[in-house]
Amino acid sequence: MRKLILLPVLAFAAPALAQDVPGQAGEVANAIAACKAITEVDRIHPDRLPAAGWELARRRGARSGVVVHGVYEAESDRVRIVVATEQERDKSCVVQAYLESTGDYGTLLQAVSQEIGMPERQDGYSYFWTDADKAVRVDPAGDAKRPFARFEITSLPQESAE
Numbered sequence: 001m002r003k004l005i006l007l008p009v010l011a012f013a014a015p016a017l018a019q020d021v022p023g024q025a026g027e028v029a030n031a032i033a034a035c036k037a038i039t040e041v042d043r044i045h046p047d048r049l050p051a052a053g054w055e056l057a058r059r060r061g062a063r064s065g066v067v068v069h070g071v072y073e074a075e076s077d078r079v080r081i082v083v084a085t086e087q088e089r090d091k092s093c094v095v096q097a098y099l100e101s102t103g104d105y106g107t108l109l110q111a112v113s114q115e116i117g118m119p120e121r122q123d124g125y126s127y128f129w130t131d132a133d134k135a136v137r138v139d140p141a142g143d144a145k146r147p148f149a150r151f152e153i154t155s156l157p158q159e160s161a162e
Contacts, residue, residue: 023079023097025111028151031079032116035093035153036134038083044091046072046083054081095151102147105140109149112138133158 034052038045049055054072057080058065070084082094099105109127113119116136119127129136133156141150 023099023108023149025108025115027074027079028095028097028108028112028149029115031074031081031095031097032112032136032151032153035081035095035151039091039093039134039153039155041091041155041157044083044088044093046070049081049083091154093153095153096141097149097151099142099147099149102140102144105147105149109138130156132156 031054034049034054037052038048049072053074055074057068057071057073059068070082070087072081072083073079078098080096082096087094097108099108105125109119116129119129119138121128126137126139135154135156136151137154138149138151140147142148
């Protein structure tokens with residue numbers, strides 16, 4: 001069995017909304033499953049997320065009632081699903097899981113791997129899973145103050161049987 005390597009700090013873009021509590025592996029696996037259910041080769045179906053328990057997120061702070069279009073959260077509020085303009089264009093669905101520290105990236109990936117299986121390959125700090133019709137890629141993102149793991153789910157084109 002392969003072990004995932006703990007990864008150092010990498011800084012990318014900050015999450016759409018700031019979460020206070022780190023995401024757990026089971027929540028990440030559930031979000032990945034929800035993304036797989038709405039992701040097709042030719043279209044993304046974010047309208048299916050509310051039936052799976054994912055509602056549009058609300059911005060925190062002084063304007064707490066403002067809905068953030070394209071960002072979904074479940075009751076736990078620790079993991080987000082993002083289906084914004086870029087994801088609609090790319091036919092992808094993104095899961096963002098907040099991390100308490102950048103050192104928790106590898107720990108979360110090890111736990112998620114127990115839920116969804118070991119990744120098939122690694123390229124730098126990115127890990128990849130594939131099944132019959134979907135691909136999952138994870139990368140560290142955010143910054144040292146707000147790190148998160150970014151899982152991108154896409155559909156794989158099916159070859160026609162002739």
